Amino acid sequence: MSISVYVPCDSSALSLGADRIAAAISLEAQQRGIAINLIRNGSRGLYWLEPLVEVVTDAGRIAYGPVQVTDVSALFDADFLHGGDHHLALGSIEELDFFKKQQRLTFARIGKTDPISLDDYLANDGYRGLSNALKQSQTDIVKAVTDSGLRGRGGAAFPTGIKWNTVLNTPSEQKYIICNADEGDSGTFSDRMVMEGDPFVLIEGMTIAGIAVGANQGYIYLRVEYPHAHIALNAAIEKAYAAGYLGDDIQGSGKAFHLEVRLGAGAYVCGEETSLMESLEGKRGLVRFKPPLPAISGLFGQPTVVNNVISLASVPIILDKGGDYYRDFGMGRSRGTLPLQLAGNIKHPGLFEFAFGLTLRELLYDFGGGSATGRPIKAVQVGGPLGAYLPESQFDTPLDYEAFAANWTVLGHGGVVVFDDTADMASLARYNMEFCATESCGKCTPCRIGSTRGIEVMDEIINGQEISKNIPLLRDLCNTLLNGSLCALGGMTPYPVLSALNHFPEDFGVTDTNNAA
Amino acid sequence: MTESKSIQETVQDVISTLKEKPGALLPILHGIQDALGYIPADSVPAIAQGLHLSRAEVHGVISFYHYFRETPPGKQTIHICRAESCQAMGGKQLEQHAKDQLGIDYHETTPDGQFSLEPVYCLGNCACSPAIQIGNDIYGRVSLQSFDAIINEKKEQA
Numbered sequence: 001m002s003i004s005v006y007v008p009c010d011s012s013a014l015s016l017g018a019d020r021i022a023a024a025i026s027l028e029a030q031q032r033g034i035a036i037n038l039i040r041n042g043s044r045g046l047y048w049l050e051p052l053v054e055v056v057t058d059a060g061r062i063a064y065g066p067v068q069v070t071d072v073s074a075l076f077d078a079d080f081l082h083g084g085d086h087h088l089a090l091g092s093i094e095e096l097d098f099f100k101k102q103q104r105l106t107f108a109r110i111g112k113t114d115p116i117s118l119d120d121y122l123a124n125d126g127y128r129g130l131s132n133a134l135k136q137s138q139t140d141i142v143k144a145v146t147d148s149g150l151r152g153r154g155g156a157a158f159p160t161g162i163k164w165n166t167v168l169n170t171p172s173e174q175k176y177i178i179c180n181a182d183e184g185d186s187g188t189f190s191d192r193m194v195m196e197g198d199p200f201v202l203i204e205g206m207t208i209a210g211i212a213v214g215a216n217q218g219y220i221y222l223r224v225e226y227p228h229a230h231i232a233l234n235a236a237i238e239k240a241y242a243a244g245y246l247g248d249d250i251q252g253s254g255k256a257f258h259l260e261v262r263l264g265a266g267a268y269v270c271g272e273e274t275s276l277m278e279s280l281e282g283k284r285g286l287v288r289f290k291p292p293l294p295a296i297s298g299l300f301g302q303p304t305v306v307n308n309v310i311s312l313a314s315v316p317i318i319l320d321k322g323g324d325y326y327r328d329f330g331m332g333r334s335r336g337t338l339p340l341q342l343a344g345n346i347k348h349p350g351l352f353e354f355a356f357g358l359t360l361r362e363l364l365y366d367f368g369g370g371s372a373t374g375r376p377i378k379a380v381q382v383g384g385p386l387g388a389y390l391p392e393s394q395f396d397t398p399l400d401y402e403a404f405a406a407n408w409t410v411l412g413h414g415g416v417v418v419f420d421d422t423a424d425m426a427s428l429a430r431y432n433m434e435f436c437a438t439e440s441c442g443k444c445t446p447c448r449i450g451s452t453r454g455i456e457v458m459d460e461i462i463n464g465q466e467i468s469k470n471i472p473l474l475r476d477l478c479n480t481l482l483n484g485s486l487c488a489l490g491g492m493t494p495y496p497v498l499s500a501l502n503h504f505p506e507d508f509g510v511t512d513t514n515n516a517a
Numbered sequence: 518m519t520e521s522k523s524i525q526e527t528v529q530d531v532i533s534t535l536k537e538k539p540g541a542l543l544p545i546l547h548g549i550q551d552a553l554g555y556i557p558a559d560s561v562p563a564i565a566q567g568l569h570l571s572r573a574e575v576h577g578v579i580s581f582y583h584y585f586r587e588t589p590p591g592k593q594t595i596h597i598c599r600a601e602s603c604q605a606m607g608g609k610q611l612e613q614h615a616k617d618q619l620g621i622d623y624h625e626t627t628p629d630g631q632f633s634l635e636p637v638y639c640l641g642n643c644a645c646s647p648a649i650q651i652g653n654d655i656y657g658r659v660s661l662q663s664f665d666a667i668i669n670e671k672k673e674q675a
């Protein structure tokens with residue numbers, strides 16, 4: 001029997017040469033006359049160990065990493081195909097503390113299976129949630145999601161069950177499910193990992209959503225920067241249609257659900273749900289006034305569920321194991337798990353799925369291992385480009401929506417970007433203003449004009465010009481943005497800017513004598 | 518003018534294949550850019566006609582999205598991530614190095630028509646920062662040296 005070898009097809013693993021490793025392993029096996037079964041899996045998310053190669057042995061899946069092409073021959077010499085010892089050997093992957101200590105619910109299969117194998121998906125608990133949902137009333141499906149306590153993982157943390165209930169109770173011939181796969185936040189990649197590493201779980205989640213609210217058409221709005229996710233999603237959708245998991249009669253239930261991937265075009269603001277719908281309708285991505293809520297009048301004016309990838313990918317396990325099972329993880333009003341993405345200047349970057357409640361410090365040091373450079377960590381930006389920078393004094397904040405909100409910080413999509421003590425917070429604040437100016441949809445003046453003004457003020461501050469005049473000016477601008485913006489792009493750019501200023505005034509040239517705060 | 522005729526044919530093909538889709542404009546623009554590398558100004562009237570929109574509306578959409586371009590790109594487009602995680606790992610030095618090595622700024626193309634340079638705000642490769650993308654190929658933990666090696670490799674492929 002041939003030996004199974006796993007080499008990830010995840011795009012971060014590819015970015016480190018996983019395709020070349022896979023080719024080298026195939027070639028070496030061929031030359032040595034050994035039959036192997038090479039499988040391309042998703043990533044386990046332990047990116048400092050990528051490219052990570054796993055071999056199926058009697059003692060479980062034994063991992064080696066990070067593997068370079070030049071290591072391949074020596075791995076064969078060390079008999080890695082039978083778990084042989086080698087300096088890159090990590091032992092059984094699932095016994096590694098980094099992996100074992102996580103609570104992987106949404107990411108249960110990722111890294112384990114071949115992402116576009118429906119058989120693999122079914123053999124690993126796939127489509128059990130849909131099967132349960134098909135036996136339940138629409139109200140009961142929505143109730144399970146409400147009971148689970150699931151809140152939207154795209155940033156705003158709105159309860160998913162309540163949103164679905166509104167769509168369910170809004171009568172209409174045509175309703176839509178939109179998956180927001182725009183994942184524009186820097187420091188985040190959990191949506192990408194799901195789409196590349198377990199696309200069926202997203203398809204299943206959307207299908208359940210469609211059945212729950214009575215929508216027969218779904219769209220995945222995918223950012224164009226994710227070509228590998230695009231390929232994986234389309235391959236999985238095709239298989240789901242062929243096997244009757246999508247189409248006019250899902251598994252003989254008489255219920256229909258159709259799904260299509262649509263590509264964005266490099267506009268961050270199109271991650272905002274109403275801008276996204278404008279874009280799907282073929283227009284400029286201008287943010288809409290709310291109300292009406294998308295749940296009542298959304299895509300093409302019809303009731304529409306818009307949910308993030310992780311929100312939808314968490315639905316199958318909720319329908320499989322019950323709302324209570326999911327709700328039993330977490331703390332306070334933050335129920336279930338959050339796939340955290342640790343990035344930037346960190347020794348162990350990767351995807352860590354935990355129940356809410358772990359502290360930032362535990363994440364940064366126990367799992368992250370401190371900075372990559374070995375220098376002190378100066379600041380951590382949580383929640384993407386509209387999230388605040390946290391100084392060391394806030395590292396004991398538990399990862400929980402309310403605990404973060406109480407600090408004037410946001411958990412957002414769970415991205416955590418680490419900076420060491422060489423980071424200049426004033427230049428980061430200038431970047432945050434520049435990002436707002438570049439990505440503004442232009443609908444409101446504070447965001448459109450204020451951000452450009454913000455760049456100019458930051459330039460003067462960085463040049464040390466008129467600090468005592470410019471700091472109050474910067475604060476005024478931030479107040480205008482906070483209060484006068486239609487959406488969070490303008491409305492939350494002050495979070496990174498002001499947190500940088502408040503926690504690191506010295507980087508802005510603020511001294512006791514000119515402190516105009 | 519066989520060449521421009523074939524451009525017009527390509528554009529017409531894309532339009533007629535996709536125009537019945539709800540919200541067809543973005544799929545059509547993607548289809549044209551995939552085929553031609555950019556969206557030629559003289560394709561706008563055909564798109565407008567196919568979708569019963571005004572030319573101004575079509576143009577407004579093209580110009581709204583950073584990804585759509587109205588001029589032909591170089592043979593390969595290098596996207597460099599400018600976002601925070603990459604900045605935390607030396608992304609700014611990489612940006613400067615790339616501009617110096619290629620002798621161009623963002624949104625420009627090298628005189629030999631080989632490379633275009635575009636900024637991008639996160640490639641989802643933040644766990645392997647700094648990151649760049651060339652076509653569908655993504656690269657992580659890019660150092661100044663490995664950038665040069667990637668560029669040389671791409672030059673040889675061309």
Ligand SMILES: Cc1cc2nc3c(=O)[nH]c(=O)nc-3n(C[C@H](O)[C@H](O)[C@H](O)COP(=O)(O)O)c2cc1C
Nearest residue numbers: 152153154180182183184271272273307308311488
């Ligand atoms: C400027 C801006 C960008 C956003 N980008 C995203 C995004 O990339 N992905 C996402 O899921 N939500 C994004 N959101 C949040 C969405 O508007 C919306 O709240 C979310 O898709 C709802 O899904 P959820 O309830 O499952 O989180 C963004 C919001 C704003 C204001």
Ligand code: SF4
Nearest residue numbers: 441443444447487490
């Ligand atoms: S805050 Fe900015 S991005 Fe948001 S609606 Fe206003 S102009 Fe558009």
Ligand code: FES
Nearest residue numbers: 598603640642643
């Ligand atoms: S911030 Fe550069 S890839 Fe995400």
